Amino acid sequence: MLSLRLARGARPSVLLRRALVTVAAAGASFLLLSALGFASGHPADSQGAVGRLLWCLVPLAATVQLALAVCRADPSTGPGAGFAAAGLGPARAALLSASSMAAACALGGVLALLTFLHLRGDLGGSWLDWAGNGTAGRQLGGGRPLPLAGTVTLLAVVPVLVGAACAAALWPRRPRAGHQPVRGPRGARRPSIPAPPTVVTGPVAPRPHQATSALPWGIALTAAGLALQAYASGDSPPRPDALLAMPGRLGGNPPGVVGGWALAALGLVLAGPGLTHLCGRLLAAGRPGVLRLLAGRVLQQEAGLIGRPVGALCALASAAYTVMELYGRASGPSGAHAFGPLTGLGAALVTLCAGATTLTAAVEARSARERTTAALLRLGAPARLLRGAAALRGAALLALLVPLVWMVAHLTAMPFHR
Helix, strand or coil: CHHHHHHHCCCHHHHHHHHHHHHHHHHHHHHHHHHHHHHHHCCCCHHHHHHHHHHCHHHHHHHHHHHHHHHHHCHHHCCCHHHHHCCCCHHHHHHHHHHHHHHHHHHHHHHHHHHHHHHHCCCCCCCCCCCCCCHHHHHCCCCCCCCHHHHHHHHHHHHHHHHHHHHHHHCCECCCCCEECCECCCCCECCCEECCCCCECCCCCCCHHHHCCCHHHHHHHHHHHHHHHHHHCCCCCCCHHHHCCCCCCCCCCCHHHHHHHHHHHHHHHHHHHHHHHHHHHHHCCCCCCHHHHHHHHHHHHCHHHHHHHHHHHHHHHHHHHHHHHHHHHHHCCCCCCCCCHHHHHHHHHHHHHHHHHHHHHHHHHHHHCHHHHHHHHHCCCCHHHHHHHHHHHHHHHHHHHHHHHHHHHHHHHHHHHC
């Protein structure tokens, strides 16, 4: 009930972000149910059913990332004196936020189930059939009974994962207490006095030096993914049209190629904070003016907040460039091959989640520097200086990341050029 009252009193932007989480959860749940429907309609094709289920991991991870970003940016997750006086401490506030996100995902699962049953024809005639001749029902296992246990389990995957991830991210944690040795007048060392205990609620942005710690690992994973893909496709180059047919259809593509793509994408995501921090350092290098210094320092400070979403966008852009190039080679001038509806749904879902996560992280970073912005305005800094610094930050990120994404995409598509 408290969660519903907080949702009613939330701002429209907060409600919009929660609605995006519901839509993303509905899309991920529908893809999971489509894998179950295909397995029930094609019991002999176990490899295809497992492949479809594995392809659902990417939209599922994107949905969890979006829910985490929305949960962190939710104003109700912050500590409040009124909540503490009512007995709602940091731990209960984290559980409340996690349950709110899980409820939004459960609502999306219900919508996905209704749409899935309608497309199968279990709720009467389907007017949403994407081909108009019952193709959707056949692809989703129409006419075959669905296992109740499997349906409930797959519908519970998204809310459970999102709730657990949000609770773990917002759970209060006690940092290590600093011990400052106190020396007497003659330099004698006295027993250290422990700092007063503090409780940190919610996620804390990593310090700049911590944000760069994953950069070597990200570079190593990206290089390993590209090397694995080149090695796996050495003897038998994969077929472009086999991968583009629909989610879960691995036909003809070696598992090493798909694993190499996954490693390269994970490496870009891990390297995102370090690349963002490096971009800030390059901006502030040398003898910077006020504009470059402000833009560079802000990028270095916010690398831990916006780095991972920026890395996810880089991975998505690299995959999109590679897929579009392969799609052009597979379709040819006649355009015979087309993206399947489930492929389009998965691509649209991942794109929506990546874009919304990046925007949410940017809003969170802007809220985190509100006091700094207010102090600069009180000191007489013109508003156009702040706007110029924001534009310079965006241009610097694009100048650094666009060539990197282009290079990774070309290296990823290289095995298909043979």
